[in-house]
Amino acid sequence: MGSSPPDTSKTTKLERYNSYIRRVNSTKLLQASSKLLFRVTLLVALVLILFFTLNYPPISDNPHHIHATNNLFSSAFYGSGAGWEKQVRHSSTPRRPNGFSVLVTGAAGFVGTHCSLALKKRGDGVLGLDNFNSYYDPSLKRARQKLLEKHQIFVVEGDINDSELLHKLFDIVPFSHILHLAAQAGVRYAMQNPLSYVNSNVAGFVTLLEVAKSADPQPAIVWASSSSVYGLNTEVPFSEGHRTDQPASLYAATKKAGEEIAHTYNHIYGLSLTGLRFFTVYGPWGRPDMAYFFFTKDILQRKSINVYVTQEGKEVARDFTYIDDIVKGCVGALDTAEKSTGSGGKKRAPAQLRVYNLGNTAPVTVAKLVGILESLLNVKAKKHVIKMPRNGDVPYTHANVSLAYRDFGYKPTTDLATGLRKFAKWYTSYYGIESRVKKEIQSDD
Numbered sequence: 001m002g003s004s005p006p007d008t009s010k011t012t013k014l015e016r017y018n019s020y021i022r023r024v025n026s027t028k029l030l031q032a033s034s035k036l037l038f039r040v041t042l043l044v045a046l047v048l049i050l051f052f053t054l055n056y057p058p059i060s061d062n063p064h065h066i067h068a069t070n071n072l073f074s075s076a077f078y079g080s081g082a083g084w085e086k087q088v089r090h091s092s093t094p095r096r097p098n099g100f101s102v103l104v105t106g107a108a109g110f111v112g113t114h115c116s117l118a119l120k121k122r123g124d125g126v127l128g129l130d131n132f133n134s135y136y137d138p139s140l141k142r143a144r145q146k147l148l149e150k151h152q153i154f155v156v157e158g159d160i161n162d163s164e165l166l167h168k169l170f171d172i173v174p175f176s177h178i179l180h181l182a183a184q185a186g187v188r189y190a191m192q193n194p195l196s197y198v199n200s201n202v203a204g205f206v207t208l209l210e211v212a213k214s215a216d217p218q219p220a221i222v223w224a225s226s227s228s229v230y231g232l233n234t235e236v237p238f239s240e241g242h243r244t245d246q247p248a249s250l251y252a253a254t255k256k257a258g259e260e261i262a263h264t265y266n267h268i269y270g271l272s273l274t275g276l277r278f279f280t281v282y283g284p285w286g287r288p289d290m291a292y293f294f295f296t297k298d299i300l301q302r303k304s305i306n307v308y309v310t311q312e313g314k315e316v317a318r319d320f321t322y323i324d325d326i327v328k329g330c331v332g333a334l335d336t337a338e339k340s341t342g343s344g345g346k347k348r349a350p351a352q353l354r355v356y357n358l359g360n361t362a363p364v365t366v367a368k369l370v371g372i373l374e375s376l377l378n379v380k381a382k383k384h385v386i387k388m389p390r391n392g393d394v395p396y397t398h399a400n401v402s403l404a405y406r407d408f409g410y411k412p413t414t415d416l417a418t419g420l421r422k423f424a425k426w427y428t429s430y431y432g433i434e435s436r437v438k439k440e441i442q443s444d445d
């Protein structure tokens with residue numbers, strides 16, 4: 001870059017020389033600043049590209065599943081400082097004598113919301129944790145969060161893989177229990193985003209257990225396993241002692257892995273661990289990726305629905321379990337959970353390790369489920385009966401719950417027709433479509 005030579009006509013030699021040096025320096029400074037600005041811009045652009053690539057994986061082609069996020073940067077969303085800590089403490093403080101202080105992971109999820117409300121209602125302290133990922137409509141999760149806030153339940157926005165955040169929460173609150181419900185759910189979505197299952201159900205669970213084992217006191221942990229662990233098992237009804245080494249989906253395999261991981265942390269560190277095998281849970285505030293939910297939506301919109309039958313043309317059935325029964329099971333498991341026995345990362349004595357089925361004990365075919373919805377919504381479904389795609393679904397589930405009954409009096413009381421009526425009432429009111437459905441749903445309590 002050229003600078004003009006010094007003018008010799010009017011000033012002294014020294015002044016002219018100094019002025020020349022100043023001009024050369026300022027030109028150099030300008031060049032250096034431009035280079036620096038360019039490099040900083042490039043760096044910012046790279047950081048932004050990395051951020052959006054990691055946080056927004058490709059959108060799936062399934063209308064019910066948008067995408068799950070890794071939330072590697074979720075810690076940016078949790079607060080710090082005195083105000084935030086006060087909220088964490090306040091939410092976790094029990095309001096009844098000998099009340100629990102429970103960390104509920106996946107608190108803005110379907111089961112998480114219902115359990116958090118039930119615990120809070122009876123006077124336990126409840127702190128929620130949720131990463132609000134977009135596996136399904138996050139606005140539904142935000143609406144559940146609002147409901148929780150109305151009942152003084154604070155939900156920390158963060159990921160179970162964020163051990164720094166978890167340690168921080170345990171530094172603030174000596175949780176007596178963890179109700180671990182955060183997971184990548186859904187059987188069929190595992191074909192589209194397999195690693196999200198490993199990330200949440202395996203890595204996330206291990207991260208949580210690592211923090212729990214080194215907490216003092218160690219909490220007792222109750223967590224969500226799944227009926228899907230029975231996989232290709234043909235003995236019915238499914239009992240806890242049956243084979244669970246033939247998972248039919250990656251989802252099932254990661255839940256089964258969770259049960260084995262639970263064994264390890266119980267064995268080495270003395271953590272008290274109870275796994276609950278949920279059987280197709282449904283109800284108000286449910287998950288939009290589940291069949292009963294999107295069937296309702298599609299039937300109301302006069303769209304066709306796929307009703308699966310087995311490869312042999314037989315009907316497919318599920319032991320659909322109503323949310324209130326599941327909540328009773330979760331609370332029963334928490335109430336009977338013994339204390340963990342370790343401290344400072346060391347086991348002091350053998351600790352409790354349990355697994356229970358939580359089902360309804362009355363399987364219903366998918367065709368019957370559709371029939372109930374048709375009657376409740378007063379709309380004839382456009383049924384498209386097809387052979388179940390090879391996507392991890394199993395043909396039949398049926399729970400034997402005698403173990404849960406023996407140990408904490410678990411007894412499901414809601415049949416599918418009653419439960420779906422409550423769901424339809426919530427659905428039509430939440431989505432503001434009361435006028436189109438049967439009046440009797442609206443008048444039902």
Ligand SMILES: O=C(O)[C@H]1O[C@H](OP(=O)(O)OP(=O)(O)OC[C@H]2O[C@@H](n3ccc(=O)[nH]c3=O)[C@H](O)[C@@H]2O)[C@H](O)[C@@H](O)[C@H]1O
Nearest residue numbers: 185186226227228278279280290291306307308316366393
């Ligand atoms: O118990 C569990 O551990 C799991 O329960 C739930 O899985 P599932 O029992 O498979 O429920 P869900 O998808 O509602 O399908 C219901 C029925 O509809 C059939 N189905 C499904 C889709 C479709 O288009 N057509 C159809 O017939 C389908 O074949 C099935 O027979 C949870 O999602 C899962 O997270 C896990 O918790």
